[in-house]
Amino acid sequence: MKKTVLSGVQATGSLHLGNYLGAISNWLKMQEDYNCLFFLADLHAITVDQNPADLKHSIISSAAIYLASGIDPKKSIIFPQSMVSAHSELAWIFNCVTPIGWLKRMTQFKDKAANADSASLGLFAYPVLMAADILIYKADLVPTGEDQKQHLELARDIAGVINRKCQNEIFKLPEPLITGVATRIMSLKDGSKKMSKSDAQENSRINLIDSPDVILEKIKKAKTDNIQGVSYEPETRPEIANLINIYSALTGISSEDIIAKYDSGVFSKFKMDLAEIIIDKLNPIRSEYERLMQNTDYLVDILKAGAERAEKIATKTLDEIKTSFGFVV
Ligand code: TYM
Numbered sequence: 001m002k003k004t005v006l007s008g009v010q011a012t013g014s015l016h017l018g019n020y021l022g023a024i025s026n027w028l029k030m031q032e033d034y035n036c037l038f039f040l041a042d043l044h045a046i047t048v049d050q051n052p053a054d055l056k057h058s059i060i061s062s063a064a065i066y067l068a069s070g071i072d073p074k075k076s077i078i079f080p081q082s083m084v085s086a087h088s089e090l091a092w093i094f095n096c097v098t099p100i101g102w103l104k105r106m107t108q109f110k111d112k113a114a115n116a117d118s119a120s121l122g123l124f125a126y127p128v129l130m131a132a133d134i135l136i137y138k139a140d141l142v143p144t145g146e147d148q149k150q151h152l153e154l155a156r157d158i159a160g161v162i163n164r165k166c167q168n169e170i171f172k173l174p175e176p177l178i179t180g181v182a183t184r185i186m187s188l189k190d191g192s193k194k195m196s197k198s199d200a201q202e203n204s205r206i207n208l209i210d211s212p213d214v215i216l217e218k219i220k221k222a223k224t225d226n227i228q229g230v231s232y233e234p235e236t237r238p239e240i241a242n243l244i245n246i247y248s249a250l251t252g253i254s255s256e257d258i259i260a261k262y263d264s265g266v267f268s269k270f271k272m273d274l275a276e277i278i279i280d281k282l283n284p285i286r287s288e289y290e291r292l293m294q295n296t297d298y299l300v301d302i303l304k305a306g307a308e309r310a311e312k313i314a315t316k317t318l319d320e321i322k323t324s325f326g327f328v329v
Helices: 017-030 052-069 084-094 100-104 107-112 121-135 148-168 212-220 238-251 255-262 267-290 296-325
Strands: 004-010 035-041 076-080 141-143 174-179
Touching: 004 017, 004 121, 017 035, 017 052, 017 141, 017 238, 035 052, 035 121, 035 296, 052 076, 052 148, 052 267, 052 296, 076 296, 084 121, 084 296, 100 121, 100 148, 107 121, 107 148, 121 148, 121 212, 148 174, 148 212, 212 267, 238 255, 238 267
Parallel strands: 004 035, 004 141, 035 076, 141 174
Antiparallel strands: none
């Protein structure tokens, strides 16, 4: 029996190089060997206020990016979370068994909620919905970037609570899969902050659909330091280490070999080469994205077909849990 892989991206704004290197590029490799479900976390998107037209565009354009990156709807199930209502129902049941103390420890909530009292209840319960996303498909493996680690641990803890309550191994514990040199790509403007869709500085990230000129400009303007040459010192030169990690993730060349190639040269040459490597990688994705966005009906059809397949699996798990809890199904 093939194992099940599940992962997703929040459907807000534009997907960036961190999403690609930390998550999507790993998903591509898994499509042949596993039963894969890759969804768009649109319910997670509304944990902060969204303009409806922008949300709709984000859902469809993120689907286009999945396909343009090589996620193949013939091999993987692609769907928006909001089309499979069992995620929300299971999340409610999980809400009722998850101690508030566990959620208070979540660093993402602390980072995102400037004022905890005015943040939405949804933002606080965000990791519970994420646990439902994973466990409803009884996923074996969840490939994500580093920043999701704490949420994945919570999903395992919730699975344990349910199994103990129901005195049954309903859920296997999902394994986080956080691998490679690009599990945490940092902002191009600040090596202490991760590259993020929500960063107000557009120059802090490379969007997957940025044009070659924009990519070149962003890399040229990426923060560096006053130290001569290229060296890999994440503690003291975090911005340079980040650029080396991006170079390494895109080419498969180790950081040692990258340093050996550039250490005696001028830094601008390293940056120019890096920009070219990124452009070569993203150009085909951008042009395929543009082609797909010409026909959004086709994209919506893919999402609906994916949701239908996902729903069959999800409903089975939900019924199992409802029965265990004493609901009449
Ligand atoms: P999101 O949309 O923030 O990120 C999507 C994926 O991209 C990874 N990622 C990064 N990897 C490396 N460097 C970065 N700077 C970087 N930024 C983002 C994330 O780790 C993630 O793998 N909560 C999730 C979406 C979600 C989900 C799930 C994921 C909802 N339910 C269930 C897995 C399983 C999120 O907001 O990802």
